[in-house]
Amino acid sequence: MLLIASAFIFGLLLGSFLNVCIARLPKDESIAFPASHCPQCQAPIKFYDNIPLLSFALLRGRCRACRVPISFKYPAVELVTGTLTALFFARWGGSLPWLAVSLAAVYALIVVSVIDFETMMISDFFPLLLCLLGLAGSYVDPCFEGGWAARLGQSAGGAAAGAGAIWLLAFMGKVIYKKEAVGEGDIFLMGGIGALCGWQGVLSSVIMASFFGSAYGLSLLLLKRADRMSHMPFGPFLALGAVINLYTLVKPEYFFIVLPF
Numbered sequence: 395m396l397l398i399a400s401a402f403i404f405g406l407l408l409g410s411f412l413n414v415c416i417a418r419l420p421k422d423e424s425i426a427f428p429a430s431h432c433p434q435c436q437a438p439i440k441f442y443d444n445i446p447l448l449s450f451a452l453l454r455g456r457c458r459a460c461r462v463p464i465s466f467k468y469p470a471v472e473l474v475t476g477t478l479t480a481l482f483f484a485r486w487g488g489s490l491p492w493l494a495v496s497l498a499a500v501y502a503l504i505v506v507s508v509i510d511f512e513t514m515m516i517s518d519f520f521p522l523l524l525c526l527l528g529l530a531g532s533y534v535d536p537c538f539e540g541g542w543a544a545r546l547g548q549s550a551g552g553a554a555a556g557a558g559a560i561w562l563l564a565f566m567g568k569v570i571y572k573k574e575a576v577g578e579g580d581i582f583l584m585g586g587i588g589a590l591c592g593w594q595g596v597l598s599s600v601i602m603a604s605f606f607g608s609a610y611g612l613s614l615l616l617l618k619r620a621d622r623m624s625h626m627p628f629g630p631f632l633a634l635g636a637v638i639n640l641y642t643l644v645k646p647e648y649f650f651i652v653l654p655f
Contacts, residue, residue: 405479516579528589556588599635
């Protein structure tokens with residue numbers, strides 16, 4: 395339990411860094427300089443006001459200098475990162491190489507998801523990073539079987555299957571709805587996911603993403619925060635399906651019930 399708690403704390407600290415990446419990368423700003431500061435008044439954030447979760451609670455969700463509310467996005471990212479780090483450590487702590495690869499992928503997927511929600515854009519860097527992680531880590535990837543050459547081939551095939559599946563969805567959406575239904579960034583993202591999870595992970599990730607995305611879209615319609623023609627990011631739901639598959643591979647047949655005749 396002590397090791398899992400330590401993993402959670404480590405994840406909280408990483409979550410604070412991911413918040414910096416999320417805030418600065420879309421603006422092409424350095425993630426190292428300047429030091430953390432309030433986006434409203436530009437006041438530097440002291441180290442004691444930058445403790446994950448705790449500082450947000452003590453400050454009651456407001457900047458110490460200007461008292462402007464701090465977005466709940468920041469503690470949410472920290473909490474999600476800490477929780478996933480602890481869960482993956484508990485699941486894969488006995489296989490440190492795969493733990494390192496899978497957590498690096500999870501952190502990249504968190505950044506991609508939040509940025510996509512806010513900007514409806516996915517940088518090419520993160521899908522490329524995921525693809526490289528998948529290919530380089532294929533030998534220790536539990537989604538694959540066989541020797542190193544077979545595993546590398548399965549990873550490359552998964553990347554092709556992932557990009558191809560989303561390209562097909564994009565093509566069908568354009569034919570049916572006469573407009574862009576899936577962004578180019580989602581195609582590359584799914585290629586990276588396929589390199590990590592293989593073709594089975596691609597199919598189950600798309601199925602889960604479609605379900606989660608539909609549930610989210612329906613909730614927006616019911617709350618009258620969107621209409622049927624509104625655009626909605628798909629990347630975060632693909633990322634959620636990928637995280638589930640990185641934790642434990644969900645085979646496509648799990649979604650189907652075979653009835654005896």
